[in-house]
Amino acid sequence: MTSKLITPESPLLVPPLLAAEIGLTEAMILQQIHYFCQISKHIKRDGRRWFWKTLKDWGETLPFLKPSAIRRAIANLRDKFKLIDVCRHSEKTWYQANWFTVNVENVQALWNRICQNQQIDVSNLDISICSLPADHNRDFPLKDFASQQHSAVELEKSEDEETEILECDQEPICQTPELELPQVTYFVDEPEQVDSTGVKDHHQDELSGAVDEAQLNVSKQEIVEVCNELRRLRINPQPCLGVIKKYWVNVYGAIAAVKEAVQEGWCKNPTGLFINSCKSGTKGKNTVTAPVDAWFSWAYKQRIVGAMSGGVVYTPNGEPVDLQQMMKLYPCPQ
Structure with missing residues (x-):
């Protein structure tokens, strides 16, 4: 040795x-x-x-x-x-x-x-x-x-x-x-450190068989990121996978609704609120419109933007840019 x-x-x-x-x-x-x-x-x-x-x-x-x-x-x-x-x-x-x-x-x-x-x-x-x-x-x-x-x-x-x-x-x-x-x-x-939202997720196996990626038209990585975000909100993603699969277009709006409820202090069952919000299409008060939401989802997949807050988006380098300006520079393909 x-x-x-x-x-x-x-x-x-x-x-x-x-x-x-x-x-x-x-x-x-x-x-x-x-x-x-x-x-x-x-x-x-x-x-x-x-x-x-x-x-x-x-x-x-x-x-x-x-x-x-x-x-x-x-x-x-x-x-x-x-x-x-x-x-x-x-x-x-x-x-x-x-x-x-x-x-x-x-x-x-x-x-x-x-x-x-x-x-x-x-x-x-x-x-x-x-x-x-x-x-x-x-x-x-x-x-x-x-x-x-x-x-x-x-x-x-x-x-x-x-x-x-x-x-x-x-x-x-x-x-x-x-x-x-x-x-x-x-x-x-x-032990070797593992990125909680990166290379491999320890909870990734729970997605196997539960989510049909072809039907969702989203990558498994996107599902993993949503599950990680739910855990940060003290929500167990396992019972939510079926809802996430069926109501994918409502997922981010439901997350926003749960966050607002937690911040306002009246949410005692975040898991139930998330599931109901996905099914009903309930969104947070500051949730963006459907066209903006669709554009952001596309731009995020293309690594054009990394985050959005109000009328401002942030590039992967952390630079704030006006939302409307970015939508004109990078139009979402139909």
């Missing part, structure tokens, strides 16, 4: 001094958040790099932690230690994902305090990445330390679906990523 790693899995990194100060789980999650911020392409209006990841994804990345432990650690990092910020940059779209970034100033202050207590020289601290150089303790080839390379690729695929540049004004919610602190001292197993 020539590798430094006992198994071919990608390891998680844990900064030991930070873990002693704020807790093992918090330090491990903060390390991941830092790593994903470094590879993220999304620079929001505050000038910082952000990325998004669902709680389900965190459970797959950290299978040894319960969801409650992940939520608690993120809440501590955000509220108690104030080392991260969590926002919903996509609040006006139907993705409704939580975005994360590191509070660099507070991490810097915490590390300075740790160094003072441990009598460590802080002159080499790189504020831009909030981590110490690791050249002095790296004694194995890069191929043995491909710690989170594949996760970065999966994250980029996932982030391509969330390119909206919106103001960060929604209340924080919990989720967490994966960092690369060059203080290599402790390894924890990490």
Whole structure:
């Protein structure tokens, strides 16, 4: 066995001094958040790099932690230690994902305090990445330390679906990523990360035989995306598959109706409301007209747009463009 790693899995990194100060789980999650911020392409209006990841994804990345432990650690990092910020940059779209970034100033202050207590020289601290150089303790080839390379690729695929540049004004919610602190001292197993709406969906098998793609004239990926959105609304997609198949044209309007009901606080049975809305054709108050809905469905399949909010659509690069202007530039074929 020539590798430094006992198994071919990608390891998680844990900064030991930070873990002693704020807790093992918090330090491990903060390390991941830092790593994903470094590879993220999304620079929001505050000038910082952000990325998004669902709680389900965190459970797959950290299978040894319960969801409650992940939520608690993120809440501590955000509220108690104030080392991260969590926002919903996509609040006006139907993705409704939580975005994360590191509070660099507070991490810097915490590390300075740790160094003072441990009598460590802080002159080499790189504020831009909030981590110490690791050249002095790296004694194995890069191929043995491909710690989170594949996760970065999966994250980029996932982030391509969330390119909206919106103001960060929604209340924080919990989720967490994966960092690369060059203080290599402790390894924890990490399974390969799976994009919740990308390459393969763990619930994809539940669609087999339940949805006739030829009859629907939609791809299985579209069905998977709808099922993922239903899960975000606390709706079990399994009993809804028959309705989705039969009333596909009403699905997005029904989702909008459920979202509005949840936001208004009167929806106690989102599954029943979704099914009834699909059957009756009920749409949200702000739901677009049928021609616009048809055009957006076509443009979304062609990767011309990635999201729509009111009279504005967003390109895959996150640029807002007037809806009517885009409909003239890219007319939907009849």
